[in-house]
Amino acid sequence: MFRNLWTIIFLIFITFFLYSFTDKDGRTVQQKQPLKRIVIDAGHGGPSYLSGKFYGGRGPHVEEKDITLAVALKLEKEINLEMPDIEVVMTRTSDIFDSPIVKANKANEAHGDLFISLHCNDVSPLKHSEIVGYTTKTVKKKGKKTTKKVPEYHYWTTPNPAHGTETYLWGVGKTNEKEEALSENDFVDTALFKSFDDSDPARMIAVSLKTQQYAERSRNLAYTVEEEFEKAGRVSRGAKQRDEKGIWVLQAVAMPAILIELGFLSYPDEEAYLMSDQGQQETSETIVKALKRYRYSLSNKQSAPAKPAAQK
Numbered sequence: 617m618f619r620n621l622w623t624i625i626f627l628i629f630i631t632f633f634l635y636s637f638t639d640k641d642g643r644t645v646q647q648k649q650p651l652k653r654i655v656i657d658a659g660h661g662g663p664s665y666l667s668g669k670f671y672g673g674r675g676p677h678v679e680e681k682d683i684t685l686a687v688a689l690k691l692e693k694e695i696n697l698e699m700p701d702i703e704v705v706m707t708r709t710s711d712i713f714d715s716p717i718v719k720a721n722k723a724n725e726a727h728g729d730l731f732i733s734l735h736c737n738d739v740s741p742l743k744h745s746e747i748v749g750y751t752t753k754t755v756k757k758k759g760k761k762t763t764k765k766v767p768e769y770h771y772w773t774t775p776n777p778a779h780g781t782e783t784y785l786w787g788v789g790k791t792n793e794k795e796e797a798l799s800e801n802d803f804v805d806t807a808l809f810k811s812f813d814d815s816d817p818a819r820m821i822a823v824s825l826k827t828q829q830y831a832e833r834s835r836n837l838a839y840t841v842e843e844e845f846e847k848a849g850r851v852s853r854g855a856k857q858r859d860e861k862g863i864w865v866l867q868a869v870a871m872p873a874i875l876i877e878l879g880f881l882s883y884p885d886e887e888a889y890l891m892s893d894q895g896q897q898e899t900s901e902t903i904v905k906a907l908k909r910y911r912y913s914l915s916n917k918q919s920a921p922a923k924p925a926a927q928k
């Protein structure tokens with residue numbers, strides 16, 4: 617009975633925590649600015665080739681790790697300029713390697729309100745072949761010599777036509793992992809919260825509510841980013857979930873999280889665009905436009921658009 621009472625008190629507290637806030641003068645105000653610190657993760661970094669294995673993607677003229685770093689640095693500058701009240705935390709600012717575990721820890725230790733990971737796609741060229749003629753081969757069959765026609769092939773490749781941007785959020789199938797990340801990273805840092813053990817239903821409900829809220833925010837931002845890319849004239853492949861495989865780092869950070877694939881380095885136009893100063897600048901400006909809309913929707917408690925087309 618005593619325990620149940622505490623559970624009810626705790627749930628009331630959590631509801632209050634999530635939906636309102638008390639300012640210095642003791643007035644209850646809307647939830648405090650929900651976007652104060654953004655963690656920007658430039659994908660990959662460090663050695664590209666180690667013990668016979670390639671790391672990170674590449675196009676004919678550039679490596680993914682260099683594009684992600686260049687855009688991440690421009691994005692940091694652009695946020696500082698356009699949203700000066702927001703603090704930016706970078707997982708890397710030079711060509712270094714950190715494992716996704718280290719990157720997720722950096723984000724969690726920084727207590728970010730949003731995690732944005734930048735990457736680039738690349739795909740193999742399309743392989744083609746055609747028969748250009750036949751040669752005659754002599755083969756022995758049951759001791760008898762016979763001739764056989766053998767086709768001769770010409771092989772060639774053409775650039776893969778896949779191009780465009782896409783933004784990922786963690787799969788719904790990975791909710792457990794996200795809840796775990798939240799549970800381990802003191803999202804409510806209070807003595808009361810800590811007094812509940814891990815298996816307490818009240819704690820589990822609170823973590824589950826927060827996970828749902830983060831999923832909704834991530835989805836909202838992912839669609840908004842892709843809408844802005846489309847408005848900017850880029851080809852958008854849409855907001856997506858990688859459900860089966862998941863994206864480890866997105867599940868491991870205790871905050872809303874998205875992963876933006878900035879374009880295909882295997883597509884000549886996109887590689888050139890992402891290598892250019894103008895392309896990198898436009899890309900970071902587009903992401904900032906989406907971040908402004910995201911922040912606005914948070915402070916106005918708008919729900920996430922159902923489809924990317926819904927806000928057109």
Ligand SMILES: [Zn+2]
Binds near residue numbers: 659680735736
């Ligand atoms: Zn990548």
